[in-house]
Amino acid sequence: MPSPIETWYTDIPPITRIYITASCLTSLAVQLGxxxxxxxxxxxxxxxxxxxxWRLVTNFLYFGPLSIDFLFHMFFLARYSxxxxxxxxxNKPADYVWxxxxxxxxxxxxxxxxxxAYMPFLGSPLAFTMVYIWARRNxxxxxxxLGLVVFSAPHLPWVLLAFSLLLSGQLPMGDLLGIGVGHIYYFFEDIWPRDPASGGRRLLETPRIVRWLIDSNRPDDGIEIQNENHESDIEDEEGENHDDETRREEEQEVSVNDITSTNMATEASSSSPSSSSSSSG
Known part of the structure; x- marks a missing residue:
């Protein structure tokens, strides 16, 4: 019988599982020297x-040495990704990879x-980008x-930003960078296609080469309907996901541990390479 950790790991969708595994192996390789x-x-x-x-990739994989902060950061990343x-x-792996x-x-x-805005490691801003997009789409x-303050999901990035500011006493540039990039994607993918001036065009539509590389390696599960009209697709998804998200509201609740560990991990990953190396030593 598989252990709870094994069950949790195998239940993670493939792209998120690959990212988390690569990040864990990277920190383990640093820890072992x-x-x-x-x-x-x-x-x-x-x-x-x-x-x-390889630095163009590895800077997104290293979240600091193995520690409690690292584990909480992986949990936070796994949750929202x-x-x-x-x-x-x-069923849109090519779109998510893009x-x-x-x-x-x-x-x-x-x-x-x-x-x-320069940071030696950009894993934390990338995770914050996903948090922002998820929040805006829900x-x-x-x-x-803390069971005291209730807010809607679109305010989540700003709550995390404010909490990080209170903890560190300085403006978290990584969080701001993630919010900015997340809004660029959200604007051109969700807002701009709805504007009459856009003619329904999606400026960030997934390139065919990406679909060919990703979808050609997937098992054929039947007919896949292409998303030609992104506006109707967004509306359908909002309607389908609203009930599910409402039923799972308790799972979406943000605890103080999530916020605290996330910002601690963000500070660790955004530190200078020299400080990261001394920590790992």
Whole structure:
């Protein structure tokens, strides 16, 4: 009989499971001394002149050394990434991969052109991007904090941002970066297609090459209906998911442990490579 942890792990949808597994293996490799955080962080000089292209990926995988904060961060990441993949991106793996690719690429660009937004590790902003998109797409879900403050899901990113500000005493740039990138995706994917000036065009529609690479490796489960009209698709999904999200409202409740551990993990992952390496040592 499988253990509860094994059951929980196998129930995670594939893309989220791959991301979490890669992140855990990366931190484990650092903990065992196989790699050093300085080999993983986003160093543009090493990427361009040293041809160390793996840094474009590994900076999203390292969330600090193995610790309680790391485990809580993985739980938080698994929670919202899983709800995204099982909700709006159910049976749409290519669309979810494209969301992650677009968000990661935009985070790297913003971190490059905005000096104040540079971070050596961008895993926390990427996770915050997913939280923002999930929150905006679930306007009817009610969340509570400490059983005292009740708010709707779209306010979740700002509650996390405010709590992080109270804990650290400084503006959390990683959270702001994640909110900004999340809003870019949400605007062009959910708001702009509804504007008459757009003509119904989706500027961030998943490229055919991504669909071919991802969907061609999936088992044929039958006829897949292409999403030609994104506006009607959004409305249908909101209607279908509203009841489910309402019934699972207790599962969506934000506890103080979620918020505290998330911000502690964010501070750890956004620290300098030198501090990360000393922690892992």
């Amino acid at each position: 196989f790699v050093h955080p300085l080999q993983l962080w986003l160093n543009y000089d090493r990427i361009i002149h040293g041809y160390q292209w 899983r709800m995204m993949e099982e909700g709006f991106f159910r 969301l992650l690719f677009f968000s990661a690429s935009t985070l790297i660009i913003c971190s490059t052109v905005l000096p104040f 306007p009817y879900v009610r969340l509570n904090f």
